[in-house]
Amino acid sequence: MxxxxxxxxxxxxxxxxxxxxxxxxxxxxxxxxxxxxxxxxxxxxxxxxxxxVELLHEPPAHLLAEAAGLERFAAQMRADGWDREMIRRLPDVEHGYWYVQARSMHQLMSSIPFQPGQSILDVGSNTCWAANRFAQAGLDAIALDISTAELQGLRTAEYFIADGSVFFERLLGSMDAIPLASGSLDYVYCCEVLHHNDLASLRRTFEEIARVLRPGGRLLMVNETLKTLRDPDGVHVEGVEQYDGYEHAHWAWRYRWEATRAGLFTEVIEPHYRPFFGDPAFSVRGAQARLVGPIVRRLSRAAQELTPARKAYLSWLNHCWGTVSMNMIATKPVRGLGRARTLARLRGSRRRAERRG
Ligand SMILES: C[S@@+](CC[C@H](N)C(=O)[O-])C[C@H]1O[C@@H](n2cnc3c(N)ncnc32)[C@H](O)[C@@H]1O
Ligand SMILES: [Zn+2]
Missing domain, CATH: 2.20.25 (N-terminal domain of TfIIb)
Known part of the structure; x- marks a missing residue:
């Protein structure tokens, strides 16, 4: 530190x-x-x-079991050939999971008006690949996790910072008791991590996120695991049980409600890795177009251009059909600025960032 x-x-x-x-x-x-x-x-x-910095205070047994499971998972990764060079390439490795992560990070970097010197907390940083990306972009990044395991926790950070080209802090601590002062952060980034909470700790986590953000600061919730009508479990237990993962998918409305309850203004975001929402190279106009007939293609193209149709489709995916995970931006209110003006500001700054990006 x-x-x-x-x-x-x-x-x-x-x-x-x-x-x-x-x-x-x-x-x-x-x-x-x-x-x-x-x-x-x-x-x-x-x-x-x-x-x-080791600030994990009186952790519950399930959290220690999960951290021990990550040590075992790291040993498995090593046996599967994962090493420093592969980790340093993340998220740009050939794998469906990492394709989604890479597209999502690209979407974030090209739509959020990050400024060098702003602070960001990477919650559940795991291999620390995202903290590394933020540090490369000039942000003051802090990685937070319950695990120090090399390949699955905070010691992996050495792979990125040892050569001195970037630096970010590493905090051992829990997201439901964030060991950072109130109002100290511009951004909190949560990628595939909030579902490592039961309902009670999910509530505490959103309260903690709202506390550590400065007014106008933003939670960037990326690829969160969902319960949907088609898949009401959301988490599939085989690998999770083997490594004592403490995973609980929540409904899309629940993530949004808990953020709102904690006092944040929320906006659900379209996932660009999904062809319908993505850039033209990946949309039905591109490679996928060959799979559908001309009428479906034309209807789909018309729907893509209509905001209400996009909203309805996103809502149907998030609540009913699944096959996507959930993205949301939640902003801490600025005194004297209501929800409508806060969200209008967010949209304006995202549009400007997209034009620049
Ligand atoms: C699925 S991984 C997250 C992946 C990572 N964000 C990424 O994009 O590669 C979940 C991570 O959350 C961490 N985690 C679980 N419970 C946590 C808690 N209460 N506080 C902070 N991190 C936690 C785990 O140790 C693990 O590294
Ligand atoms: Zn004290």
Missing amino acids: RQELASHLRCPACRADRTLHLQVAERDAREVREGTLTCEACGASFPVQEGI
Whole structure:
């Protein structure tokens, strides 16, 4: 960790903001590698090890089991040939899952008006590939996870930061008790992670996200696992059970309601990896067009151009049909600016970013 981070932290024991004092035991040119953070309010202390700030306080048993499962999963990945070079290439590897991740990151980077120096928390950062992308874009990125496992947790960050070309912070902690001070972030990025919550911790997590965002700050919820009418379980247990994953899909309305309940203004976003919503190269006008007849193609093209049809189709996918995961932007209100003006601002800035991108 870097010294400056200490003043943005929250003590996970007494939940006081900016009370952690850093004692440095060892540092290198990049950061503090070993040290201790002590809370001036309650006296609790927390280690900094290999640059990782360890602020996971009294975790529940299921969370420790999940972290242990990720160690086992990392061993499996190693056996399957995953190594530093492959991780450094993420998300640009040939695989359906990573295709979706790459398209989604491209969509985000070309539609959100990120400014160098803005702060972003990558929740459930796992291999830290997204924190790396944000850091490359000049953002002050922080990776948060419950696991330090190399290949499946925060120690994987070394693959990206060891050569000094980028830097991002690594926090061991839980999304339902984020160890960061209130109002300290411009963005919170959650990609395929909110479903690692039961209903009670999902509620706490949205409250925590709303707390750590500054007014006008945004939650970027990407590819969240859904329950739908066609698939009311949403999570398929085989691999999940083997590695003690704590996974619970939620309904689309639930993610939106919990964000709203936490005081955020929400907007559900179209996933561009889905041909209907995507850019022309991937749409029914492109490669997929050969699979459908000319009448279907024409109808589909007309629907693509109609906002109500797009909204209805997105809603049908998110609630009934599935085959997509859910994307949503949730903005913390700015005093004196209502929902309509906040969302109009968001749309305007997204349009400008898209034109630039
Ligand atoms: C499916 S992976 C996320 C993938 C990652 N965001 C990506 O896009 O590659 C879920 C991650 O969430 C982490 N996680 C699970 N519960 C968590 C919690 N309570 N707080 C923070 N991270 C958590 C897991 O350790 C795991 O790394
Ligand atoms: Zn404290």
